[in-house]
Amino acid sequence: MKRQELMHSSCPIDRAISEVGDAWTFQILRDAMHGVTRFTDFSKRIGVASNILTARLQKLVAVGIFEIQEAALGNSREYVLTDKGRDLHIVLAALRQWGQSHLFEDDEVITRVVDTRTGRQPRPMTVTAEDGRELGPEDILVVQSRAADPIEAAAPVTGTSPRPKI
Structure with missing residues (x-):
């Protein structure tokens, strides 16, 4: 699947990759989680070329992961995580x-x-069932429905049935 097609996939992992799926973006997000907000600070910490950093920050703003705020001091801008970004x-x-x-x-x-x-x-961290059991890959079934539909309306995606337990 081409990268542009990922944003239209029914798989949440594909769509997440389309927004944040490269090393520079993850490094930007890591540093933002630790309080970095200014372009120059991202640039110094990550060591990425200015044009790449500009492109990544613009995309993160466009998809709602960052918002731009005027800095309290000076005439610079700060990139602040939104709730979507903090998640x-x-x-x-x-x-x-x-x-x-x-x-x-x-x-x-x-x-x-x-x-x-x-x-x-x-x-x-673990993936935990409602009853507290830890779930592994063999305990997961991928189902598909409209996002607004209740989970009970979902149907299994072909080829994703759980592996039998031995």
Whole structure:
């Protein structure tokens, strides 16, 4: 599927990739989650070319992930996360936890996040059923319906039935 076609896909993952699916965008979002708002600060921290940063920020504003606000001091602008943008926190947290678990050797330097109140790392994220069970890929069935329809009206997507448990 071509990148432009992703925004019209019925798959939420495809549509999410069409808005935030490249390394520069994830780095911008990561830094925004940690309080960076100014173009020059994004540029210094990420080390991306100005034209690429401009394009990514313009897209993030256009899709409603950032809004532009005038800075309190001076005549510069700030890129502030909207509620839609702040909701990406969970996505970045999941990527961070996956990376921590699978991409570092014990002797490597790593950045981590801690709870500001307790100083402890957050619990690992999981997909949890309504009854509290942790769900793995084998426990998930992909269904399809109109977004406004109740889940009970959804029909299974062909080829996505759960794997039998052994």
